[in-house]
Amino acid sequence: DVQMTQSLSYLAASPGESVSISCKASKSISNYLAWYQQKPGEAYKLLIYSGSTLQSGTPSRFSGSGSGTDFTLTIRSLEPEDFGLYYCQQYYEKPYTFGAGTKLELK
Amino acid sequence: EVQLVESGGGLVQPGRSMKLSCAASGFTFNNYDMAWVCQAPKKGLEWVATISYDGSSTYYRDSVKGRFTISRDNAKSTLYLQMDSLRSEDTATYYCARMGYTTDYYYLDGTYYYYYFDYWGQGVMVTVSS
Numbered sequence: 001d002v003q004m005t006q007s008l009s010y011l012a013a014s015p016g017e018s019v020s021i022s023c024k025a026s027k028s029i030s031n032y033l034a035w036y037q038q039k040p041g042e043a044y045k046l047l048i049y050s051g052s053t054l055q056s057g058t059p060s061r062f063s064g065s066g067s068g069t070d071f072t073l074t075i076r077s078l079e080p081e082d083f084g085l086y087y088c089q090q091y092y093e094k095p096y097t098f099g100a101g102t103k104l105e106l107k
Numbered sequence: 108e109v110q111l112v113e114s115g116g117g118l119v120q121p122g123r124s125m126k127l128s129c130a131a132s133g134f135t136f137n138n139y140d141m142a143w144v145c146q147a148p149k150k151g152l153e154w155v156a157t158i159s160y161d162g163s164s165t166y167y168r169d170s171v172k173g174r175f176t177i178s179r180d181n182a183k184s185t186l187y188l189q190m191d192s193l194r195s196e197d198t199a200t201y202y203c204a205r206m207g208y209t210t211d212y213y214y215l216d217g218t219y220y221y222y223y224f225d226y227w228g229q230g231v232m233v234t235v236s237s
Binding site: 032034036042043044045046049050055087089091092094095096097098099100101 | 111169204
């Protein structure tokens with residue numbers, strides 16, 4: 001199985017700051033990488049697929065980059081509603097696998 | 108608006124069965140592959156199973172093969188997960204998810220489809236305990 005590693009479990013930041021969340025795959029997955037956001041009481045939300053393509057409705061302050069094994073989700077100028085959990089997921093091959101998540105907390 | 112609403116969870120004894128349902132609305136259900144994803148308490152997300160848009164193809168993670176069955180009723184826009192021989196390690200919140208896809212063309216092999224989860228339900232808790 002492809003192991004997905006999100007090196008940071010927690011990240012504290014303030015509104016207006018920019019943050020980056022990294023995700024590393026144990027083998028090359030090309031750009032078959034998705035990012036999801038979860039907030040308490042809400043359903044998981046797809047933010048980005050194909051490594052860098054914004055899902056309809058994802059604000060432009062979100063961006064994704066990377067290919068192969070290393071990927072990054074960047075959020076520019078954090079808004080209060082951006083605090084929550086972020087997961088990466090590879091869909092290059094089954095079983096589809098997820099990173100352990102990075103919790104973005106208010107500093 | 109896409110909506111996925113799971114139901115059928117609860118407490119069940121080890122070795123028994125449980126069937127989850129997911130009612131879909133806001134999109135043409137029979138145009139999309141669908142999936143179940145689970146998350147055990149304090150643990151990460153795990154893909155469980157996928158079914159093609161017409162129900163002709165199903166895929167499972169190894170730990171549930173032979174015990175879980177994913178199915179769908181396109182006339183009712185409903186996805187199901189039949190869980191048999193339940194184990195304590197199956198305790199988790201189970202999410203229904205619609206699958207979006209991207210495609211890549213390979214000269215010798217043709218077009219490949221790569222699926223991700225573009226809409227999720229709120230989840231339903233399943234607790235396997237005596």
